[in-house]
Amino acid sequence: MTTIGFIGLGIMGAPMAANLVRAGFEVTGFDLDQTAVDALVAAGGKGAASAPEAAAGAEIVATMVPADPQVRAVVAELADVLRPGTLFVDFSTVCPQTSQWVAETLQDKGVRVLDAPVSGGQQGAVDAVLSIMVGGEPDDFAAALPVFEAVGRTVARVGPHGAGQVVKAANQLVVGGTYGLVAEAIVLMEAAGVDATAGLDVLAGGLAGSRILELKRRGMLARDFRPGFRIDLHHKDMGIVLDAARQAEVALPLAYQVATLVQAARSQGRGGDDHSALLAVAEGLSGREAR
Template sequence: MTTVGFIGLGIMGGPMAVNLAKAGYDVLGYDVTAARTEMLARAGGRAAAGVAEAVQKADVVVTMVRDSADVEAVALGEDGILANARAGQLYIDMSSISPTTSRAVAEAARPLGVRVLDAPVSGGEPGAIEGSLSIMVGGGAEDFEAALPVLEVLGATVVHVGPHGAGQTVKAANQLIVAGTIELVAEAIVFLEAYGVDTGAAVRVLAGGLAGNRILDRKAAGMLARRFEPGFRIDLHHKDMGIVTSAAREAGVVIPLGSAVAQLIAALKAQGDGGLDHSALLKLVEQLSGRASR
């Protein structure tokens, strides 16, 4: 039985680790919040006392943590993943971080013989629970093939997109599209409501035409009802838009619409809404339109 050391058991990582346990993997999990580790143990996994144990007893190590700084700490720290890894071990980082950080971790792992993949995901909490995530993977082709059995438990779409850092670059593009689409759906809903249109009916017909998209399918009902429980928090999308705008600037690419949406997300975070789902962009459209939130 393959043992997977899974580090980071939050909104995304928790259900992902549970799915691996249900699929027959021996999952040894660790999270800084002990209750999350205990939840995995109750769901069929095992609890690790720390990062070192999760790495030393695993064949494959997976991380799903918040940001670049967390990956650097857990991967490159004094008693972190690389300090406890062995030659030939496979390390898959599924966090959404800077491509530069992913390349730096891979470079640090190379002389140790540790195989590294960056494999960020899209699909949110529902996709993590359902095992239907879209997974974009950067790294060596042979390492990707070795990781496929694990990744295919977690995602319905698993694609090798290039060398180290490529997975994170594609994820940045994904977050750019998602943020822009949510903003446009929010604007459309406020526009429709201003004219007294049956918005439920409008969403159905829009979803069936060229305007159809996954945001309408998955988020519109909650937006119409003003339910903004995360999902995917504004705080996290704010972090991701920082990655997008920074990477675009480094590449000399202009993203005017993306930059505008990044500022709108930053405004929501600044006014204390960082814990809401990113579909709460609707709240800001209402405020800017002088319309009271329902």
Template sequence: MTKPTIAFIGLGIMGAPMAANLVKAGYVVTGYNRSPGKIDALVARGGHAADSIADAVTGAEVIITMVPDSPDVEAVVGGPDGIFAHAQPDAIWIDCSTIRPDVAAALAEQAAAHQIQAIDAPVSGGEAGAVEGTLSIMVGGDGTVVESVRPVLEAVGRTIVHVGPAGSGQTVKAANQLIVAGTIELVAEALVFLEAHQVDTTAAIEVLAGGLAGNRILDRKAASMVARSFEPGFRVDLHHKDLGIILAAAREAGVAIPLGAQTAQLMQALRQLGHGGLDHSALLLLVEQLSGRAAKD
């Protein structure tokens, strides 16, 4: 079968490698981003350039968006230059952004009114997963539509699961972000604890990762946390936004998330201290400060 043409909007830390992997898989990908340099980088890897959202989506069979927040997605789809105004009938819109579940469900209804088939497909795995094409993708929407674009999703992810109707993907992503934030906080606390006792942290990480305490944060981020290297794979600012989504959704459902709420406060405090542009593993810096311990040279 002929591969569908793809418009990719949002070529940031996650979007750029995802679009590149689609090109690598043989898809014709036209990219748009507010920063032209990101578009040039995609073109250098075999993609095509668009100078507007309208230009990118016109004639595209599949449209993928990867932008920071709910208002950004609403801006991309609406207005005279937006997706809804220019996508062809029966185009499939895949939103890989992380946004509010209720917004995702509402936008899916609006898309249907414009004869566009929408699915919400937020991703997990960070920049490394995006580069490696091993993202976990939680998908909400019509099952038939999801299956029709599964090959597209498989070009950027390893675990693709249809989790329910429109908005469900975002709900599962919220749960994912809750677990990730809490795990980072506990790993940060453990590392500061180990250092305070002058334990060999490299050896400690190895044995912890091999037991019941093993987790992906230990595997992927512990070494850089020990080195105090917080080059952003996923920024504090974005995780702060995601935790706000979780708190609102939990309150709406009447669900208590006491540890999640505490972690959200810690993430907010880290952001207020001026660390919003760092990787979310920089929670270690806050634990260190709360412990009265000087930053490691």
């Protein structure tokens, strides 16, 4: 039985850690929210009072925390705790440069490192069907594959350290752009007096179909913006997209449009809402009262 220390039991981390327990791993979890730790214990895992306690003696240490500062803080806290040969897997979405820094910092300690951001939202985490894009060495990827297969459905190594984060940035660009277009489609159909429910059903079955239309169209029509993935986090991710574009010296004009829409939602006080709340932004731009 492989032992895993799992740090970060939020919207995504909690179901991922629980799925690892169900897959037969011995999981010890830590989160700043004690209720999240208690929930993992109730699911058959173990609880820890700190990140170092969760990582102590673990063969694999996984992190799923909100952003770059938290990743850097956890790595600094664990650098002298992790044993040589430990596999450190960061599921967080951060800048590629941060993932490269993590690899450089921990490899000096003899720790193997993978960046492995995920896509699929809260429901994908619950159902263990996440897409996982991995950066790092091929042998380390192979060693972590049983863990990835316990929490995801589509898993691929996409390059060296930091490469997973570049692919995740591309993913968030496509996701944000799709939400924006679905939002505008809803605004158009409703303003024209069309049955938007039937209209989106048709779109979902044709070439315009997507996972977003499949999973989120009914919630968007109902203006149910309870967070599966918050606007605040997508705002952070769009910053990563734009920074990656600058680093690669490429022009991504639509990325700037998507980033602007996400920023508008945040400026309107919707940072805690699901990213499908881009519908409210689209309604506001057309002078239609957001519901």
